[in-house]
Amino acid sequence: xxxxxxxxxxxxxxxxxxxxxxxxxxxxxxxxxxxxxxxxxxxxxxxxxxxxxxxxxxxxxxxxxxxxxxxxxxxxxxxxxxxxxxxxxxxxxxxxxxxxxxxxxxxxxxxxxxxxxxxxxxxxxxxxxxxxxxxxxxxxxxxxxxxxxxxxxxxxxxxxxxxxxxxxxxxxxxxxxxxxxxxxxxxxxxxxxxxxxxxxxxxxxxxxxxxxxxxxxxxxxxxxxxxxxxxxxxxxxxxxx
Amino acid sequence: xxxxxxxxxxxxxxxxxxxxxxxxxxxxxxxxxxxxxxxxxxxxxxxxxxxxxxxxxxxxxxxxxxxxxxxxxxxxxxxxxxxxxxxxxxxxxxxxxxxxxxxxxxxxxxxxxxxxxxxxxxxxxxxxxxxxxxxxxxxxxxxxxxxxxxxxxxxxxxxxxxxxxxxxxxxxxxxxxxxxxxxxxxxxxxxxxxxxxxxxxxxxxxxxxxxxxxxxxxxxxxxxxxxxxxxxxxxxxxxxxxxxxxxxxxxxxxxxxxxxxxxxxxxxxxxxxxxxxxxxxxxxxxxxxxxxxxxxxxxxxxxxxxxxxxxxxxxxxxxxxxxxxxxxxxxxxxxxxxxxxxxxxxxxxxxxxxxxxxxxxxxxxxxxxxxxxxxxxxxxxxxxxxxxxxxxxxxxxxxxxxxxxxxxxxxxxxxxxxx
Numbered sequence: 001x002x003x004x005x006x007x008x009x010x011x012x013x014x015x016x017x018x019x020x021x022x023x024x025x026x027x028x029x030x031x032x033x034x035x036x037x038x039x040x041x042x043x044x045x046x047x048x049x050x051x052x053x054x055x056x057x058x059x060x061x062x063x064x065x066x067x068x069x070x071x072x073x074x075x076x077x078x079x080x081x082x083x084x085x086x087x088x089x090x091x092x093x094x095x096x097x098x099x100x101x102x103x104x105x106x107x108x109x110x111x112x113x114x115x116x117x118x119x120x121x122x123x124x125x126x127x128x129x130x131x132x133x134x135x136x137x138x139x140x141x142x143x144x145x146x147x148x149x150x151x152x153x154x155x156x157x158x159x160x161x162x163x164x165x166x167x168x169x170x171x172x173x174x175x176x177x178x179x180x181x182x183x184x185x186x187x188x189x190x191x192x193x194x195x196x197x198x199x200x201x202x203x204x205x206x207x208x209x210x211x212x213x214x215x216x217x218x219x220x221x222x223x224x225x226x227x228x229x230x231x232x233x234x235x236x237x238x239x240x241x
Numbered sequence: 242x243x244x245x246x247x248x249x250x251x252x253x254x255x256x257x258x259x260x261x262x263x264x265x266x267x268x269x270x271x272x273x274x275x276x277x278x279x280x281x282x283x284x285x286x287x288x289x290x291x292x293x294x295x296x297x298x299x300x301x302x303x304x305x306x307x308x309x310x311x312x313x314x315x316x317x318x319x320x321x322x323x324x325x326x327x328x329x330x331x332x333x334x335x336x337x338x339x340x341x342x343x344x345x346x347x348x349x350x351x352x353x354x355x356x357x358x359x360x361x362x363x364x365x366x367x368x369x370x371x372x373x374x375x376x377x378x379x380x381x382x383x384x385x386x387x388x389x390x391x392x393x394x395x396x397x398x399x400x401x402x403x404x405x406x407x408x409x410x411x412x413x414x415x416x417x418x419x420x421x422x423x424x425x426x427x428x429x430x431x432x433x434x435x436x437x438x439x440x441x442x443x444x445x446x447x448x449x450x451x452x453x454x455x456x457x458x459x460x461x462x463x464x465x466x467x468x469x470x471x472x473x474x475x476x477x478x479x480x481x482x483x484x485x486x487x488x489x490x491x492x493x494x495x496x497x498x499x500x501x502x503x504x505x506x507x508x509x510x511x512x513x514x515x516x517x518x519x520x521x522x523x524x525x526x527x528x529x530x531x532x533x534x535x536x537x538x539x540x541x542x543x544x545x546x547x548x549x550x551x552x553x554x555x556x557x558x559x560x561x562x563x564x565x566x567x568x569x570x571x572x573x574x575x576x577x578x579x580x581x582x583x584x585x586x587x588x589x590x591x592x593x594x595x596x597x598x599x600x601x602x603x604x605x606x607x608x609x610x611x612x613x614x615x616x617x618x619x620x621x622x623x624x625x626x627x628x629x630x631x632x633x634x635x636x637x638x639x640x641x642x643x644x645x646x647x648x649x650x651x652x653x654x655x656x657x658x659x660x
Contacts (some may be wrong), residue, residue, distance in 0.1 A: 050382035067342060068340055087302070089302035099309050099343070107344070129368075
């Protein structure tokens with residue numbers, strides 16, 4: 001049963017599925033010659049993923065889009081996968097933190113990175129938007145930090161799907177826009193993140209993570225607003241391997 | 242096994258769990274006397290959800306937050322629940338559409354709706370345009386899927402339908418008018434079918450589609466850490482995406498009456514702006530002798546001021562019609578100032594890059610603050626007050642009013658008047 005993952009190299013959303021596969025002993029192949037913003041707008045691709053969202057997993061039963069969903073599917077291929085916890089409440093808490101990661105961390109980072117990178121014309125609205133985005137992200141990171149003060153992992157006593165999703169979302173932030181000055185306000189998140197990315201199954205997929213050094217490195221990448229509606233997911237930068 | 246849901250009434254995120262409970266035969270009680278902004282700030286509540294967001298489900302094994310996670314948990318309480326599909330791929334598709342509902346529909350609607358309600362980032366026309374375009378794309382994809390599918394997954398209601406319907410409900414009831422949704426007929430069919438299913442209707446009640454897009458409201462000023470609350474009058478769910486600054490319905494400051502425009506409070510001036518505009522428009526011949534002379538006769542330098550403006554990024558103006566559109570857009574956005582301003586905008590040059598320069602007459606001695614605040618083009622221009630004692634500057638004013646060509650040695654591509 002060959003599973004094929006369509007993604008650009010270094011896409012942290014794709015890493016979610018790949019790391020899950022490492023933990024679950026599932027084999028996933030990467031589609032060849034995938035070019036972001038080209039391959040994901042072909043009619044064939046749009047049949048699989050209606051707004052060109054990347055990554056997409058092709059399974060014998062059909063294609064699935066949305067990174068968290070793909071990770072869940074892969075996890076479920078192994079019966080009683082510890083990644084899913086060992087009780088109903090653990091399962092619920094795993095889903096809870098996965099949603100938190102999506103709606104608070106990924107969305108929060110997206111708001112910030114998108115404005116810093118593409119902006120809305122050269123207006124002071126950009127500065128206002130960045131300020132708003134960082135303020136909201138800090139609130140989310142504060143909550144995460146508080147939880148991780150007393151917990152090594154998000155749920156239970158070992159790595160679960162929630163940790164995989166959260167780590168990948170944080171990785172996007174660490175490598176693009178969150179400098180050490182920013183993240184040092186959240187020491188428990190720091191501890192958590194660096195521990196997670198050094199776990200063998202995670203490191204195998206993500207490789208060495210280099211934290212972005214200057215916020216201005218992002219500003220200098222500012223380019224004119226893209227003609228197509230840029231989806232922060234699609235515009236995920238080529239991650240540091 | 243008592244399950245208690247902490248939420249205010251009318252919260253679409255709470256509906257998800259309650260509808261799932263109806264389908265599963267699970268009993269979920271709404272906590273009594275929940276007050277948004279109060280009950281979710283207590284230390285006990287924050288132990289359950291450090292973000293203080295709503296809803297939260299209290300179970301015998303601990304508390305759960307995030308509305309989709311709560312709905313999943315309720316669903317799992319019934320073994321082999323049809324709400325979760327009957328195969329691994331169906332399960333995945335359900336999760337897929339649940340995530341789509343969250344990241345595309347819910348987030349898309351929030352981006353559009355909340356600035357108008359005064360939550361989160363201030364309203365900005367460019368941002369709204371982007372938000373609507375992006376949201377239409379997401380809704381379009383959903384519409385296409387529903388063209389061939391009665392339900393999101395399989396042949397019966399699943400958890401994906403419950404989540405999607407609740408998220409769409411926020412849109413239908415607060416900002417998506419019939420004119421808007423009629424572009425997405427399959428979504429309409431789907432939505433109205435779903436909200437009329439007995440288990441849905443029991444929880445949500447009668448749904449009334451918004452008749453108009455809500456007017457832009459002033460930013461709700463409140464302590465920074467406060468979270469959004471659903472207003473009692475119209476059920477609005479708590480923002481999942483970002484905690485906006487908001488005031489609770491009961492404690493809300495009375496909607497501020499629109500403040501008098503400070504320019505109306507200036508001492509009266511002998512210059513009547515409309516008279517100038519009439520003179521400008523009606524003078525067909527001898528423009529210099531009649532209109533320009535008339536302007537300086539009626540000009541009141543104490544009640545009004547003249548300003549030159551120059552676009553800061555003229556190197557961008559490489560395409561003629563794009564440049565002219567840019568100026569046109571600026572003048573449209575200046576509409577709010579019509580009672581207090583007159584302007585001429587010139588697009589200059591034979592070849593790109595074209596230079597955009599303008600002349601503006603404003604009531605008062607300064608550029609009106611409300612114009613700077615509301616019209617985002619203002620900061621794209623360099624503004625200089627005209628010194629009318631300087632003959633050179635005065636002549637430049639004249640040249641700009643009459644569209645003199647050549648202007649500063651160059652032909653005019655276009656001249657637009659704001660009056």
